[in-house]
Amino acid sequence: MLIRNAQLGDFGGWIWVASDVADIFGNPTMANDLEFIDYAERKIRQNEAITAFDETAGKCVGFIGFPRHYSRITWFGVLEAYRNQGIGSDLLKTALCKLYHSVGITVETYRENYIPGLPARHVYLKHGFKEIDNTLFDGFGNERCKLVLRSHI
Numbered sequence: 001m002l003i004r005n006a007q008l009g010d011f012g013g014w015i016w017v018a019s020d021v022a023d024i025f026g027n028p029t030m031a032n033d034l035e036f037i038d039y040a041e042r043k044i045r046q047n048e049a050i051t052a053f054d055e056t057a058g059k060c061v062g063f064i065g066f067p068r069h070y071s072r073i074t075w076f077g078v079l080e081a082y083r084n085q086g087i088g089s090d091l092l093k094t095a096l097c098k099l100y101h102s103v104g105i106t107v108e109t110y111r112e113n114y115i116p117g118l119p120a121r122h123v124y125l126k127h128g129f130k131e132i133d134n135t136l137f138d139g140f141g142n143e144r145c146k147l148v149l150r151s152h153i
Helices: 008-025 034-045 087-096 115-126
Strands: 002-005 049-054 059-065 075-078 105-109 130-137 143-149
Touching: 002 087, 008 034, 008 049, 008 059, 008 075, 008 115, 034 049, 034 059, 034 075, 049 087, 059 087, 075 087, 087 115, 105 115, 115 143
Parallel strands: none
Antiparallel strands: 002 049, 049 059, 059 075, 105 143, 130 143
16 A cells, blocks of 8 residues: 555545545535535645555545644545555554644544544544544534644654
């Protein structure tokens, strides 16, 4: 598995991953949502997206997007067939290397009672993120929480 910066040619792969994880996100039409499509293309162009590329299959199987200047993770997904193989952890580790640790890195993710979101939540917790707010909702009314990774510097 190759973890690398996403390229414009990977855009279709990101849309494919988005369609695979859309139900977990609580947004079944995410892959067709113009705002999401614009976001994914913008993150690739701004060099703020990383992909996991399966060289054997010749396809992207996971993506993570982040705005570097705001030190947060804004999108994270791995194809179902590739989960529980450490790919999400590798994507997160690579993204964390590109973010500013001095201010703390944040992510809004699933609450601990949302079973489909537990794998993503566990990856964040495994890497040292701590929950700081569990009263959030996303734009679709889905329950979310905020996690932070504080600097150890």
